[in-house]
Amino acid sequence: MDQNSPEVMTAIQAAIKASALCEKIRMDLAGGESLLKSDRSPVTIADYGSQAMICKLIKERFPNDTIVAEEDSKELRRPGCSKTLERVTDYINAFIPDSSSEEVCSWIDFGSNSASGRFWALDPIDGTKGFLRGDQYAIALALIEKGRVKLGILACPNLYADIHHPFGEKGCLFLALKGNGSFQMDRWGVNKRPIFVSKVTNPSEAVITESVEPDHADHLTHQRLAQKLNISKPSLRMDSQAKYGILARGEVTLYLRVPSSAEPGYKENIWDHAAGSIIAEEAGGRVTDVMGRPLDFSSGIKMEKNHGTLVSNGILHETVLKALEM
Ligand code: AMP
Numbered sequence: 532m533d534q535n536s537p538e539v540m541t542a543i544q545a546a547i548k549a550s551a552l553c554e555k556i557r558m559d560l561a562g563g564e565s566l567l568k569s570d571r572s573p574v575t576i577a578d579y580g581s582q583a584m585i586c587k588l589i590k591e592r593f594p595n596d597t598i599v600a601e602e603d604s605k606e607l608r609r610p611g612c613s614k615t616l617e618r619v620t621d622y623i624n625a626f627i628p629d630s631s632s633e634e635v636c637s638w639i640d641f642g643s644n645s646a647s648g649r650f651w652a653l654d655p656i657d658g659t660k661g662f663l664r665g666d667q668y669a670i671a672l673a674l675i676e677k678g679r680v681k682l683g684i685l686a687c688p689n690l691y692a693d694i695h696h697p698f699g700e701k702g703c704l705f706l707a708l709k710g711n712g713s714f715q716m717d718r719w720g721v722n723k724r725p726i727f728v729s730k731v732t733n734p735s736e737a738v739i740t741e742s743v744e745p746d747h748a749d750h751l752t753h754q755r756l757a758q759k760l761n762i763s764k765p766s767l768r769m770d771s772q773a774k775y776g777i778l779a780r781g782e783v784t785l786y787l788r789v790p791s792s793a794e795p796g797y798k799e800n801i802w803d804h805a806a807g808s809i810i811a812e813e814a815g816g817r818v819t820d821v822m823g824r825p826l827d828f829s830s831g832i833k834m835e836k837n838h839g840t841l842v843s844n845g846i847l848h849e850t851v852l853k854a855l856e857m
């Protein structure tokens with residue numbers, strides 16, 4: 532697979548379209564409306580719309596590929612949700628004219644649970660809470676073969692393109708191909724440039740990024756670790772896999788995700804890390820769990836063999852792993 536492979540082209544096109552759809556919905560959403568899934572996490576019409584569109588585009592080009600994706604249409608098909616389904620369909624129609632609600636549900640349901648062989652892992656909106664808050668979110672798509680991530684795309688529609696102009700142009704697309712490096716493009720897929728992790732060698736100069744949501748990671752342990760390493764700069768809290776993107780382009784040095792004490796046995800989903808991890812690694816970074824084990828994308832939807840995650844510029848990885856043994 533190279534930069535011009537149909538997999539890469541299709542994934543980029545799908546991510547660009549989904550991110551345009553999500554931004555349109557985000558602009559229109561009054562007061563962060565959402566409905567609750569059975570696990571009570573917020574899900575918006577954008578999650579459904581993004582998944583429908585990406586699954587449709589991938590299945591059209593690769594009919595034999597499996598897509599492991601976060602959403603399904605069960606809730607959406609309930610009679611009480613007909614208004615929501617209508618709205619999802621209306622939004623999709625702006626991109627794929629004449630789509631019916633039935634088609635939209637069937638595209639969403641291209642998503643399956645079968646994470647083996649060659650498959651795509653999709654989070655149609657990673658960081659839904661950030662999306663609803665008007666903060667960061669990402670559309671995350673990865674191609675996995677035999678447990679190894681071969682291709683990762685992260686669309687971060689609300690992320691500033693250039694750290695020196697935080698209020699400047701927004702919308703980034705990150706792309707990585709195994710053995711081929713990591714790249715950042717603008718939201719339309721142009722202006723492609725290689726990105727690299729930071730070269731910080733002194734732990735005290737490191738900058739940490741972590742989740743905004745306290746239930747998703749143990750902020751207190753992160754803070755203790757920062758003290759131990761004499762890190763003085765405040766942590767940068769950000770939703771979604773955009774954290775992997777800003778680490779890959781050298782803006783931060785460490786992305787810590789020590790499991791929260793609220794849910795110490797939590798197992799991470801593959802779609803929450805597959806795309807981001809290859810983008811960090813191909814930019815020169817290192818990605819493991821907090822025990823130093825490689826991330827496991829071969830055991831199904833959950834990363835059963837891992838405990839939290841640690842992402843670094845590579846140089847500081849061992850030092851941080853040691854410091855985590857406290
Ligand atoms: P972030 O924006 O980095 O906080 O991560 C968002 C992701 O965290 C969501 O996609 C969820 O799948 C995931 N998540 C939900 N609950 C937990 C938890 N208890 N620990 C870690 N991650 C979680």
Ligand code: MG
Nearest residue numbers: 654657658803
């Ligand atoms: Mg997610």
